Amino acid sequence: MKRGFLVSPEPRKSDCELLGNISAPPKRPRALVQIPGHKEPPPELLHAVPIDEATARHGVVTTKIPPAAPGWAPDPDMYTCVMIFKGMKEKLLALPGFPTPFFTPTPPVYAIKPAGKRYGGGFGLVATADINVGDLIVRERAIIICPGWMPIPRGQDGKADLGMYTTAMEFQLGPERMAGYFALSNCFGKQKSAFHGIMDTNSLPIGGLPGYTGGCGGVFKEISRANHSCRPNAIYSWDLVSFTGQLRALQPIKAGEQIFLAYLSSDAPRAARQAEMLSKYRFTCRCAACSLSGSYAQYSDLRRTLIALQANATAELRKTDADVAAWAMNTALPDRMLIEPAEIWLNWMLGERSMNPMLLAAVFSRLCKAYAALGDEEAVKRYATQAAALEKAFTGSDGGWLVVASAPRDSAWWGLRQITREDEHRS
Ligand SMILES: C[S@@+](CC[C@H](N)C(=O)[O-])C[C@H]1O[C@@H](n2cnc3c(N)ncnc32)[C@H](O)[C@@H]1O
Helix, strand or coil: CCCECCCCCCCHHHCCCHHHHHCCCCCCCCCCCCCCCCCCCCCHHCCCCCCHHHHHHEEEEEECCCCCCCCCCCCHHHHEEEECCCCHHHHCCCCCCCCCCCCCCCCCCEEEEEECCCHHCCCCECCCCCCCCEEEEEEEEEEEEEEECCCCCCCCCCCCCCCHHHHHHHHHHHHHHHHHHHHHCCHHHHHCCCHHHHHHHHCEEEEECCEEEEEEEECCCCCCEEEECCCEEEEEECCCCCCCCEEEECCCCCCCCCCEEEECCCCCCCHHHHHHHHHHHHCCCCCCCCCCHHHHHHHHHHHHHHHHHHHHHHHHHCCHHHHHHHHHCCCCCCCCCHHHHHHHHHHHHHHHCCCCCCCCCCCCHHHHHHHHHCCCCCHHHHHHHHHHHHHHHCCCCCCHHHHHCCCCEEEEECCCCHHHHHHHHHC
């Protein structure tokens, strides 16, 4: 997100006559802070393509990705075994700075503990300290990373035989880490080989790797122990350059509370979510959102459906600047005209914890710009601070929101409604 210096003359009356064309506020002196706006999805999500046939014919090789620098981390947990197509390792190692050092909270802020019958009788991550929104819970190297598409050899009986991958992995990781992999949960039972079942139960998205944009999955010793909730309190993300997965808090988590991720998008109604979970992961979700009954369940379904619809209205989301400018410069429109719907969307997303990052950014942008136009410093600070924490949960950085929170009066939107009113009195 770019920040700029917006220095230009006071708005003139003629600006108000251009309402249909306005896409940004009239520029004013002292405007130093740009309020972040709508974000487009990263292009790789839009254009994921599987590996081309020529590369695939070379087959998969298994390799070991080293830690940041020789001697930086002698811990064997720092190595990742990667099932990779020929040529990819060289491309990976050629990334600027790859692999960068990384840090994880020490001592840990969670422990792996029995999660109870409700969550399949296995383990889960439980917070051992209070964690704030956006805070890092854990950052770790995956045990193994596999591309979403791999050539699967067939045994003499014609069935999938992944034995060669298991042997190659053992060669890379050694018996102790292999045992760690095979200790993980497997929701596929005898339907798949243990290697395959554990991979499909525990892998989290890695996105593309240089030379393969089809999407990969990583299995982690710790993060993969997190149970699922359709109302998650944490979010997982992947960082290519340090080659680590990370978990951050999506809402304040108290010591003793379980830490949950959403394995699947949580914006569908309960029946659809449960059907997808059953088909992909073979379990019936018993999370807090799926345990609602009666009108609470209906209300939750309705809110999620509307959030999904709104998140898909990308053309609408991009119109924030035009909408806020048109409203700010037409004092006949009610002061809270843009704020009320934006606050409803925000409360619904936070209530369901179904937080589409693009809708969230558009809503915070609208709220901060509209409150700045009204000259409400406290409200801009409050929303920009909240946006910074959530942006950190999604991306690891505040995305420029903390600057907004520290200087609401330095935005180009500051006091626009008042300026418009004064202009009207003068003319
Ligand atoms: C990736 S593992 C999570 C860690 C696992 N509990 C363990 O002991 O290692 C996924 C498994 O956890 C259980 N699980 C996770 N979330 C659940 C949920 N919301 N409802 C019911 N079972 C859940 C299911 O048994 C599922 O197969």
